Amino acid sequence: MTEDDHPTKLIMTSLAELESELIDFRRDLHAHPELGFAEQRTTTKIIERLVAAGLSPHRLPSGTGLVCDLVPAGMEGRPMIGLRADIDALPITDIKDVPYRSENPGVCHACGHDVHTSVVLGTGLVLAGLLDRMTKPVRLIFQPAEELVPGGAPATIEAGVLDGLDEVYAMHCDPRTSVGRIALTTGPITSALDRILVRLSGPGGHTSRPQLTCDLVAALAQVAVQAPLLLSRRVDPRGGSSLVWGRINAGTTANAIPAVGELEGTVRSLQLSGWREAQQQLPELIRQIAEPYGAAVEVSMTEGVPPTVNDAAAVRRLTEAAAAVLGDQAVGITEQSLGGEDFSWMLQQVPGAMARLGVRSPHADPAEVVDLHQAGFDPDEGAIATGVSVFSRLALGHD
Structure with missing residues (x-):
């Protein structure tokens, strides 16, 4: 394998071409947030971009959310890796003074779901050009209504998104972790x-x-x-x-x-x-x-x-993928949160893991960082490239 053929090199080359587009995509979502099970525009935007990349996404029966399979030739019917993003926003008024401030009164992406969506979309776009290098088929899962109680995961599971998966992964923005890093734990990570x-x-x-x-x-x-x-x-x-x-x-x-x-x-x-x-x-x-x-x-x-419980083997695989593209020092350990997360329902049926995705700007004072579910929350957009590189490396396997 030459240096130019190395999986990490291939990912970074592709990502360099996509990063500015993914940031623009995230800002568009941020400016047009939608509440749970009302994410019509969001769903359409994701579908349009995946179709433009030559992929075949399918809208979920609930009317919002979608799935998209990437299956290399000769891997039909083999167990798949699932990558899940939540796409809904919160009923919060955006107070940020930025060009991409929410245009929908009383609705805001104050939990980073616009970042999560951009990460999984970006991973799909990278992998679309590297199908012959994938070690397993991959399913992109864009789930609606995570913020509702009960959330959208049970309906998404009922639609069959876990069928054929033998592992499933997600990331969640973490303002306590610096951009360019992820944090993991084995066992319960949420409550x-x-x-x-x-x-x-x-x-x-x-x-x-x-x-x-x-x-x-x-x-x-x-x-x-x-x-x-x-x-x-x-x-x-x-x-x-x-x-x-x-x-x-x-x-x-x-x-x-x-x-x-x-x-x-x-x-x-x-x-x-x-x-x-x-x-x-x-x-x-x-x-x-x-x-x-x-x-x-x-x-x-x-x-x-229920609690989101990370599988030990899945944590190890995600750690290895992150270390391969970010370096060993970029993978940390996180504590269990008291927050709820409906990705937990997926992990009740398929082993996998959720990682904390660092979104704190490098020079930010930790005491002044705006937390999740606050009206001024605005993550460092460098996190998108971090998430895409890790998920893409996971799909391409390790040396």
């Missing part, structure tokens, strides 16, 4: 997530006579304070379950006890066992807390996602 809604009701009444009614606000307050603490005593602490409220609402005036009140929040668990325990324990626990006040209790839990 389980559910949403919980508690609705208490009673007859209402005058605040001067609480003994004649149900003191609903007091009951809500007790549930808000006691449920997170008691949960930690009801489930195995090794499961790492936590309950945090994000909304509490009751009443309209100071001298009337309301008839209805609500609490809403999230339950997160580090381990699959803790997730299932919390789901089983919380409804009855909340009823027991509210019972002395005489309130009627409704507890609704919306199942979100």
Whole structure:
């Protein structure tokens, strides 16, 4: 093999021709963000570019999202590598003063899905010119609605995107990691997530006579304070379950006890066992807390996602690919996040791994970095080339 035929050289040559286009593509997505299951323009743009490269993408049955297979001659029917990107945005108003600021009011790519999409698209474009060098067929998966609960992954899986795969990979922007680097861990890299809604009701009444009614606000307050603490005593602490409220609402005036009140929040668990325990324990626990006040209790839990659990062999393969194109020093270790990620559903069925993709500019002060899901989030676009090079090297195999 000559130096010019080396896989890394081939990838970097192709990437040098594509990088500015991929940055422009990302900026176009950023300026035109779309919410989950409404990503019509985004889907069309991806399809058009893949078709222009001579590929044959297929829109998912949900109407948004797509898949595209790259199968070298003679590899038909062989197990495939899946590369997944999420394509939806968040219901957040973009506050950045940049030319590619969101043109859709109240919608913004504040989690980096425009970067994820550009990485997987770019990988497909690189591989389209290197089919004869691929060691396995590759499936590009552009998944809708990751930000919804439940997310778009279950519907995407139901559409058959995992059929024929024996491994699947994803990347997620990480503002704590410098651009040009990725970070990995074996085992759980994200946490389980559910949403919980508690609705208490009673007859209402005058605040001067609480003994004649149900003191609903007091009951809500007790549930808000006691449920997170008691949960930690009801489930195995090794499961790492936590309950945090994000909304509490009751009443309209100071001298009337309301008839209805609500609490809403999230339950997160580090381990699959803790997730299932919390789901089983919380409804009855909340009823027991509210019972002395005489309130009627409704507890609704919306199942979100299990932990994203990275397979050890897949982490090793992704590490080797990253080291081959970025160097050994560019691969770090990350800690488990309490965030939820519906790529976890795919890893429940097919082994694989998610990597943290560094998007922090080299000269940025870590204390001033804008985090994910903030209106000013704007990743260093050099991360696109990093992600494309790693995924492309993964598909071409290692020396």
